[in-house]
Amino acid sequence: DGGITQSPKYLFRKEGQNVTLSCEQNLNHDAMYWYRQDPGQGLRLIYYSQIVNDFQKGDIAEGYSVSREKKESFPLTVTSAQKNPTAFYLCASSTGQGKNEQFFGPGTRLTVL
């Protein structure tokens, strides 16, 4: 089955620690995205990548970092510099063509203790 996976589903972190969220897709999509969603809020773009070894900052990139070494993978690191990291994190991928339909993973709920 083609799809996009994120792990883990739930993640707990102590304040001051970095943590990396995994995102993998086997849809052969060029574009990948990371969004943050807070309760009752929309999706805010953290980073996106149009192609391997290239990525751009979204609207709320401060305190986050990404890499795109493989087409299938786009991990997100939440650093200790992110002041309020507790949120629901969603990864998505798309062909980047036409209607650019984005396919989302199931999300990772990060809680900072």
Add this chain to the structure above:
Amino acid sequence: GQSLEQPSEVTAVEGAIVQINCTYQTSGFYGLSWYQQHDGGAPTFLSYNALDGLEETGRFSSFLSRSDSYGYLLLQELQMKDSASYFCAAMTGGFKTIFGAGTRLFVKA
């Protein structure tokens, strides 16, 4: 700044028709998408408009007016399972997409 505005909540009864509006203000614009998200789940794509007019996909239709920077999602023959949040999203260029804050739809029996 760039923003999309949509109502925070809409309530309708089963079998009815409901319209969710979205106005956008972006520095670039290539098209408007709509996504559905059930509580705790991931958003799923519903429709996309690049040109003015109405696009119909089953019970869902979406409309765009580029001159008015306005679009809407129309849901017909509402079912209880349609209770969810609905997001409009603007493609602003270079694969970048900006989402609205979402409209929570409550469908009552």
